[in-house]
Amino acid sequence: MTGALLAVERLAIRFGGLVAVEAASFEVREGEVLSLIGPNGAGKTTAFNAITGYLAPSAGEIRFRGARLNGLKPNQIAALGLVRTFQKTSVFGTRTVLENILTGLHLRSRQGALAIMLGLPSIAREERSLAAEARRILEFVGLGARALETGGALPYGEQRLLEIAVALAARPRLLLLDEPVSGMNPVETESFMAKLAEIRALGITVLLVEHDMKMVMGVSDRVVCLNQGRIIAAGAPAEIQRDPEVIRAYLGERYARANA
Numbered sequence: 375m376t377g378a379l380l381a382v383e384r385l386a387i388r389f390g391g392l393v394a395v396e397a398a399s400f401e402v403r404e405g406e407v408l409s410l411i412g413p414n415g416a417g418k419t420t421a422f423n424a425i426t427g428y429l430a431p432s433a434g435e436i437r438f439r440g441a442r443l444n445g446l447k448p449n450q451i452a453a454l455g456l457v458r459t460f461q462k463t464s465v466f467g468t469r470t471v472l473e474n475i476l477t478g479l480h481l482r483s484r485q486g487a488l489a490i491m492l493g494l495p496s497i498a499r500e501e502r503s504l505a506a507e508a509r510r511i512l513e514f515v516g517l518g519a520r521a522l523e524t525g526g527a528l529p530y531g532e533q534r535l536l537e538i539a540v541a542l543a544a545r546p547r548l549l550l551l552d553e554p555v556s557g558m559n560p561v562e563t564e565s566f567m568a569k570l571a572e573i574r575a576l577g578i579t580v581l582l583v584e585h586d587m588k589m590v591m592g593v594s595d596r597v598v599c600l601n602q603g604r605i606i607a608a609g610a611p612a613e614i615q616r617d618p619e620v621i622r623a624y625l626g627e628r629y630a631r632a633n634a
């Protein structure tokens with residue numbers, strides 16, 4: 375037993391002849407923010423897809439709180455507390471902000487299909503408490519005033535916040551965020567960094583994929599760098615920032631000089 379919340383062991387994902395992820399091993403520890411960085415095409419999203427059950431690994435093992443995830447479906451994995459957002463925004467554009475959140479809440483509804491079909495009083499009670507919780511989550515991400523607007527009508531930065539809110543509604547123990555601030559302006563990014571600190575203070579562990587290095591270096595306890603499907607470095611942000619291979623493959627000399 376390693377004490378890891380999530381353990382990825384020798385994960386490999388191949389698409390035909392293309393090796394997208396190769397023998398990647400890393401752990402996410404309870405309570406930390408771990409960032410996965412690397413150039414476009416490095417295999418970050420593919421690794422997320424395998425961890426969350428959207429893709430079957432070609433080889434390797436994924437364990438969450440000691441239990442094997444291999445073979446489980448995305449909804450089963452989400453129900454265990456491992457919840458993700460997507461690189462491309464996945465808001466239901468024609469539904470209201472509140473309805474979007476309710477989809478996340480229903481992911482962990484205790485009511486069975488039979489109780490719902492029979493329209494039992496417990497359902498109405500649960501619906502009211504879910505709606506109240508949805509309101510609380512919207513307040514938390516700063517979308518309280520937007521509850522009744524349609525998702526698609528929100529500015530892009532707020533749609534991304536809505537996605538986070540939908541994920542939070544599923545009560546994650548481990549939240550996987552795929553480029554949450556891409557497309558946000560600097561002010562939105564700054565405020566998202568503060569929000570991430572609050573999410574972490576709630577006891578939620580975070581696995582982050584992000585290209586914004588100011589954010590990565592500011593919020594992460596540890597950073598793992600992937601290049602062409604392989605992990606080339608893992609360590610504290612300050613170590614990763616001056617790792618020659620990470621600089622060569624991803625950060626670039628200019629970044630390294632500016633942050634030396």
Ligand SMILES: Nc1ncnc2c1ncn2[C@@H]1O[C@H](COP(=O)(O)OP(=O)(O)O)[C@@H](O)[C@H]1O
Binds near residue numbers: 389412414417
């Ligand atoms: N469904 C797929 N079918 C074939 N190739 C894919 C598929 N998804 C990703 N790839 C390839 O796998 C590699 C890793 O992609 P991806 O995980 O999206 O990278 P990243 O998120 O790090 O930018 C890329 O070469 C990409 O083209």
Ligand SMILES: [Mg+2]
Binds near residue numbers: 418419420461
């Ligand atoms: Mg990606």
